[in-house]
Amino acid sequence: MTSKAGATECFVYIMLPGTHTFVTAGRFVLEPDRAGVPVGRFVYGKSYLDNPDAVPIDPIELKLAGTTYQTAALKGVFGALRDAGPDYWGRCVIEKHAGLPQLGEIDYLLYAPDDRAGALGFGLGPKPPAPQRKFNKTLDLEKLIGLADAIIANEDVPDGPEAGQVEDLMLVGTSMGGARPKAVVEDDDGLWIAKFNRPDDRWNYARVEHAMLELARACDVQTAQSRIVTVGDRDVLLVKRFDRERTDEGYRRARMMSGLTILRTEDTHQHRDRWSYVLLAEELRRISAQPKADAAELFKRMVFNALISNTDDHPRNHAAIAQDKDWKLSPAYDLTPSMPVSQERRDLAMICGDMGRYANADNMLSQCARFHLKPEEATAIIDSMEKQVKANWYETARREGISEQDCEAISTAFAYPGFRVKLQENP
Numbered sequence: 001m002t003s004k005a006g007a008t009e010c011f012v013y014i015m016l017p018g019t020h021t022f023v024t025a026g027r028f029v030l031e032p033d034r035a036g037v038p039v040g041r042f043v044y045g046k047s048y049l050d051n052p053d054a055v056p057i058d059p060i061e062l063k064l065a066g067t068t069y070q071t072a073a074l075k076g077v078f079g080a081l082r083d084a085g086p087d088y089w090g091r092c093v094i095e096k097h098a099g100l101p102q103l104g105e106i107d108y109l110l111y112a113p114d115d116r117a118g119a120l121g122f123g124l125g126p127k128p129p130a131p132q133r134k135f136n137k138t139l140d141l142e143k144l145i146g147l148a149d150a151i152i153a154n155e156d157v158p159d160g161p162e163a164g165q166v167e168d169l170m171l172v173g174t175s176m177g178g179a180r181p182k183a184v185v186e187d188d189d190g191l192w193i194a195k196f197n198r199p200d201d202r203w204n205y206a207r208v209e210h211a212m213l214e215l216a217r218a219c220d221v222q223t224a225q226s227r228i229v230t231v232g233d234r235d236v237l238l239v240k241r242f243d244r245e246r247t248d249e250g251y252r253r254a255r256m257m258s259g260l261t262i263l264r265t266e267d268t269h270q271h272r273d274r275w276s277y278v279l280l281a282e283e284l285r286r287i288s289a290q291p292k293a294d295a296a297e298l299f300k301r302m303v304f305n306a307l308i309s310n311t312d313d314h315p316r317n318h319a320a321i322a323q324d325k326d327w328k329l330s331p332a333y334d335l336t337p338s339m340p341v342s343q344e345r346r347d348l349a350m351i352c353g354d355m356g357r358y359a360n361a362d363n364m365l366s367q368c369a370r371f372h373l374k375p376e377e378a379t380a381i382i383d384s385m386e387k388q389v390k391a392n393w394y395e396t397a398r399r400e401g402i403s404e405q406d407c408e409a410i411s412t413a414f415a416y417p418g419f420r421v422k423l424q425e426n427p
Contacts, residue, residue: 079261
């Protein structure tokens with residue numbers, strides 16, 4: 001796609017449930033107001049509103065109506081549109097590839113390829129392009145690792161024929177996966193997000209994240225499918241894309257909204273008062289077709305994150321998806337341990353009870369009713385998961401190829417002592 005930096009408007013396309021091609025949903029304009037504050041405006045197209053199969057881009061903020069929607073939040077970009085844009089890593093790749101002096105928010109949407117997270121696409125014309133059919137193959141991983149290393153090191157990326165590989169790396173410009181280097185690859189089973197280790201990693205992040213997904217699954221958490229492939233001396237984590245369904249006609253796309261959008265908040269520390277599992281469980285009631293099941297599942301993920309000291313459990317690492325017209329919580333992804341020094345108190349990124357972010361069993365029990373759980377049900381979940389993590393984290397890690405040295409490095413993450421400190425003993 002070609003455009004000048006600083007685009008102020010674009011068309012928004014969507015792939016409707018059960019289809020394989022885009023239709024035009026509406027038009028998005030982003031311009032500063034008189035005070036210079038960016039304001040975004042979106043309006044659905046009449047032909048889209050007349051389509052009996054049309055679905056809202058966001059069932060709360062962008063309902064199907066002929067009105068013009070407006071926002072000054074998130075630099076003027078509606079949350080559901082932002083979720084289809086590139087994350088930190090995707091922006092780094094786009095900035096390397098675009099070669100333009102300054103990029104605006106719409107530029108990032110336009111330069112990201114159409115195979116972004118979810119079912120949206122963006123373009124300058126009223127008619128949507130055909131979906132792309134070409135993907136990197138798992139055989140390309142060695143070359144992709146080299147390109148990722150070059151981007152991390154802020155080195156020049158190749159021109160000429162290999163520049164296409166750099167463009168392919170933009171397939172990962174999604175809200176799922178954060179700042180780690182990654183690409184999208186395809187094999188006979190479908191599409192995978194390939195997540196690469198960094199040269200400066202303290203341990204083998206690829207194998208550790210895969211082991212955490214396996215451990216979470218053993219704790220009855222619904223997780224994304226994953227596996228490890230080794231390319232030369234480098235391990236790569238492959239995570240199956242749950243927003244794509246492979247068919248003979250092409251890939252069907254599921255709509256997706258991040259927890260950040262569901263919570264109507266931003267990813268800055270000034271807005272952390274709404275980063276909350278409790279609020280997320282309640283907001284899911286407004287969109288989910290299975291709110292009680294999703295709330296209980298979210299409770300399990302909150303407990304698991306506390307038990308592995310995953311302090312990177314921010315709202316972008318949670319999502320809802322809609323394969324058809326109904327929304328539900330997506331499989332869990334980005335489950336990684338961290339090593340805070342404190343053995344008495346560790347905090348999650350999101351509020352989990354009366355004591356705020358405190359990763360503590362009693363704290364999480366304090367708000368269990370908001371997750372549609374009785375105290376005895378929530379207690380049984382916590383006890384069972386704690387037992388599973390304590391008994392099996394090491395065996396799971398070793399089975400998935402994590403070295404003894406790396407196991408030692410991450411050992412203090414699991415079921416830390418403060419998880420069971422009584423609240424009255426630690427006010």
